[in-house]
Amino acid sequence: KPLALPGAHVVVTGGSSGIGKCIAIECYKQGAFITLVARNEDKLLQAKKEIEKHSINDKQVVLCISVDVSQDYSQVENVIKQAQEKLGPVDMLVNCAGMSLAGKFEDLEVSTFERLMSVNYLGSVYPSRAVITTMKERRVGRIVFVSSQAGQLGLFGFTAYSSSKFAIRGLAEALQMEVKPYNVYVTVAYPPDTDTPGFAEENKTKPLETRLISETTSVCKPEQVAKQIVKDAIVVTMGLFRTIALFYLGSFDSIVRRCMVQRAKSEIADKTA
Numbered sequence: 001k002p003l004a005l006p007g008a009h010v011v012v013t014g015g016s017s018g019i020g021k022c023i024a025i026e027c028y029k030q031g032a033f034i035t036l037v038a039r040n041e042d043k044l045l046q047a048k049k050e051i052e053k054h055s056i057n058d059k060q061v062v063l064c065i066s067v068d069v070s071q072d073y074s075q076v077e078n079v080i081k082q083a084q085e086k087l088g089p090v091d092m093l094v095n096c097a098g099m100s101l102a103g104k105f106e107d108l109e110v111s112t113f114e115r116l117m118s119v120n121y122l123g124s125v126y127p128s129r130a131v132i133t134t135m136k137e138r139r140v141g142r143i144v145f146v147s148s149q150a151g152q153l154g155l156f157g158f159t160a161y162s163s164s165k166f167a168i169r170g171l172a173e174a175l176q177m178e179v180k181p182y183n184v185y186v187t188v189a190y191p192p193d194t195d196t197p198g199f200a201e202e203n204k205t206k207p208l209e210t211r212l213i214s215e216t217t218s219v220c221k222p223e224q225v226a227k228q229i230v231k232d233a234i235v236v237t238m239g240l241f242r243t244i245a246l247f248y249l250g251s252f253d254s255i256v257r258r259c260m261v262q263r264a265k266s267e268i269a270d271k272t273a
């Protein structure tokens with residue numbers, strides 16, 4: 001059943017800019033309490049002010065947390081704890097912090113591969129790892145990952161970016177199989193080019209080929225992309241191309257459920273023994 005956003009605590013990493021900020025606004029408009037996570041404090045405060053203009057009641061709160069999601073797991077775990085103390089357990093986590101740099105494979109610094117993998121991939125692992133236990137215990141939760149169209153297709157100039165976005169898909173699909181029996185739902189968004197400050201930065205680095213490929217599709221508005229992402233997270237439906245895998249996934253899900261029951265039984269047996 002759909003997640004009720006009124007009164008829910010939604011954490012948005014990368015919530016101070018672009019798509020993340022629009023996701024925060026969309027959730028706030030529907031009555032959620034918001035925690036914004038990003039590094040730059042001025043941008044966070046700026047975004048908080050902008051989001052607060054859309055309040056629908058006087059109880060709503062926008063909390064700002066400055067942290068790098070890609071550096072140190074214990075730091076991320078700590079700030080999530082702080083947010084939960086202030087606004088209650090996290091009902092929905094949106095992993096939207098990320099960045100893109102384009103260039104031909106041989107022109108990209110090796111450090112760029114490390115950077116994009118740590119921000120886009122590990123920066124999605126850490127916050128998710130910090131909220132998952134409570135979500136499973138409460139049998140409530142949504143985790144949203146933001147991949148990209150370049151996370152479904154490997155494209156010229158995106159050897160570093162595409163691979164970091166493919167990694168997110170693997171993480172999300174495996175995690176979904178683990179947490180489904182606990183009523184926790186994982187969704188992945190694959191947005192096209194979207195008009196944001198991050199996109200403007202990326203455009204400064206695009207080789208001609210990448211620019212021409214990118215120009216074959218139109219640039220979306222972040223409000224529009226955000227709306228779709230929030231909708232997909234609230235009412236989870238299966239994409240068409242996943243239907244082939246449906247049979248297999250269904251039988252794997254039943255293995256997971258059987259093990260869950262078995263484990264619960266043996267725990268009870270251990271206690272009564």
Ligand SMILES: NC(=O)C1=CN([C@@H]2O[C@H](COP(=O)(O)OP(=O)(O)OC[C@H]3O[C@@H](n4cnc5c(N)ncnc54)[C@H](OP(=O)(O)O)[C@@H]3O)[C@@H](O)[C@H]2O)C=CC1
Nearest residue numbers: 014016017018019038039040068069097098193194196198
């Ligand atoms: N715009 C586009 O065309 C598309 C974007 N995407 C993906 O959507 C997501 C958002 O993109 P977009 O809105 O364009 O990006 P923006 O650059 O506009 O915003 C990025 C946000 O992430 C935060 N952020 C970046 N790095 C870190 C970090 N290490 N730790 C914590 N916060 C961080 C930024 O704040 P700060 O810098 O202060 O930390 C900012 O709030 C990204 O994952 C991107 O890959 C996917 C498809 C298309």
Ligand SMILES: CCCCCCCCCCCCCCCC(=O)[C@@H](N)CO
Nearest residue numbers: 100148149150192193199202213214217
């Ligand atoms: C089944 C999938 C359909 C595919 C349609 C093909 C369109 C390819 C056009 C190039 C799109 C590049 C997107 C990168 C967006 C992105 O993540 C960066 N802009 C981030 O800043």
